[in-house]
Amino acid sequence: MADIALFKAIRPIRDKVHLVATRPYYSYKKNVLKAKLQDNPYTFLRIINPEFNSDIKTKPNSDERFKLVGQKYREFIEKGILIEEDSPRLYIYRQTTENHSCIGVIGGASIKEYLSDEIKKHEATLTTRESMFTRYLEIVGYNAEPVLISYKGNNTLNESLTKLTEERPEYEFSTTDQIKHELWILSEEHSKELQEHFKTIPCSYIADGHHRSASSARLYQKNENTFPESNYFLSYFVEEKQLRILEFNRLVKTLNGLTKDEFIQKISLIGELEKLTKISKPSHEHHIHFFIEEQWYKLTLSNQQINKNNPVKCLDSSILTDLILHPILGIEDLKTSREIDFLPGIFSIEEFHSYARKNEFKIGFVLFPIEVNQIKKVADHGLNMPPKSTWVEPKLRSGLTIYKINI
Secondary structure, eight states: OOOEEOBOOEEEOGGGHHHHOBOOGGGSOHHHHHHHHHHOTTOTHHHHSTTTTOSOOOOTTOHHHHHHHHHHHHHHHHTTSEEEOSSOBOEEEEEEOSSOEEEEEEEEEEHHHHHTTSEEOOSOOOHHHHHHHHHHHHHHOEEOSOEEEEEOOOHHHHHHHHHHTSSOOSEEEEETTTEEEEEEEOOHHHHHHHHHHHTTOOOEEEEEOHHHHHHHHHHHHHSTTTSTTTTEEEEEEEEGGGOEEEEEEEEESOOTTOOHHHHHHHHTTTEEEEEOSSOOOOSSTTEEEEEETTEEEEEEEOGGGOOTTSTTTTSHHHHHIIIIITTTTOOOOTTTOTTEEEEETTSOHHHHHHHHHHTTOSEEEEOOOOOHHHHHHHHHTTOOOOTTOEEEEOOOOBTSSBEESOO
16 A cells, blocks of 8 residues: 655745756856856745855765754745645646656655565665754655656546646646746645555555665664654656666776776676677667777677576676676775776767766767666565666655755
8 A cells, every 4th residue: 555645844935936846956066156156146045055145064974964954944934935834735846848758646745665675675875974964854854856756557547636726736836957846735635635545555666865765764764763753765756667867977097907898808708799880779679888098888698698697687787797897897896896887878979988988988888768667576576676777757856845854
């Protein structure tokens, strides 16, 4: 059963929503972030960067910094930039680009279902990041960026979503990244009807936001029954077929003491190798395209290298690590190595190669995207994919609907 909770959202006043809601701060280049902070007094970035234009300076990720974030958040409420819903609701959110549209429900995901693995995971988290995010939630008292959760839909639920979005949305705006955003605020009656429909969903899967969900679970376990709303965490529930899953490609700074010819010789033992006359992304699973010294190759992995009985070991991201990155190039840990970088598949192959040249990478690997059923299979077996295996869209805005925890 998918237990989805109604909540009283803290949200932007209608005439300022396009100014408040923002991409996560880490997605902006420093100069762009500074310009947005300077030019827009309403942006949610002002809340999570509370020292902007201030003489106060605190350490990043310190309790002192988090207290300032909470203070700035309350200032936005006092000024009427953010308002609180009069009663608990669910929210339908649609995001539309030129080539893709995604619609889903914003509500609270159950911590108990997360802990019992009815909400399934496919990615390991770092304890240090979990601890930091838990302190952040505990101090600031709110959650502003939803976890992306996928589920296998049904006709009843889909028909309900269609019917509930026939009316004009409360919010309707476009952003400079050419995405249209729409948000419907459901009545209590319609919210409870939709809540009942979700109870027919046997399980769900975290598509993006493993650290955010894990941190919410840690806060719940630490302060059970202390914070009234900590039994749930802010989530965006989307039917799995609406997800857009792209690959994460790898760039490596070292050949680990090998010459080009020595590297090519070792690679040729893994599968069939051929030179490419035109650079391109792979068109099939188990095809890996890579460049070295401006020459592009296609590596077709041999069947004997693919462990089809293991949901993780058969993934190209895992095969690349196990057969090339670790034994040949000496990359011990993808999470900590300074010799490797990752670039998501939202960038074209030409942009990927240009980035590699500019930053003087020796070699770059381009993978075929993982499919949603592969992600589910990993999660169903209680396993974890290698770091940076998927880039999942939609990417959600911070500050559109805020879930308060303890204030």
